[in-house]
Amino acid sequence: MKLLKNILIVLFAAFAYSCSSDDIEEDALSKDGPFPISELAGTWEATKAQFSVSTTSVDVVEDGGTASMKVQSNGRFTVTLNPIDRDAYTVSGEMFWELWQGSYYFAIVWDEEPGDWDTYGHTFKDNTFSINGGADTGEYDFDNDGDMEACSLHFIFVGT
Secondary structure: OHHHHHHHHHHHHHHHHHOOHHHOOOEEEEOOOOOOHHHHOEEEEEEEEEEEEOOEEEEOOOOOOEEEEEEOOOOEEEEEEEOOOOOOEEEEEEEEEEEEOOEEEEEEEEOOOOOOOEEEEEEEEOOEEEEEEOOOOEEEOOOOOOOOEEEEEEEEEEEO
């Protein structure tokens, strides 16, 4: 009986500790934030698809290529980039809001980096959605040698 009592005490202490208000998760992902991620569902055409690192910058759209994004209501998306100097390719992932220290940040979990996410500045007004990423939030093959280089990105999309 004493053994059972000791086990119950240990289990109760572990349960009480795990429910402590001091253990609130600091950064949590959600589909609800300043607007529900589901509001982005649909097809979007880019008016800007810019990749930058140091003094090098490429805007796929400005250079004559295209970029589009298809978003599902659950936040899953695929971006198709079609630069004029190489074959088209796609990247995909899932959109969220990261709640951190009482503020929401637009976040993307890229399929190539599951379990990790990058946060982006964003605007969403009328039928225009833009994201701005800091250093190492995107990748682009600047010299078309088959190797992607880490960079920042800036996209402006218009819903179609």
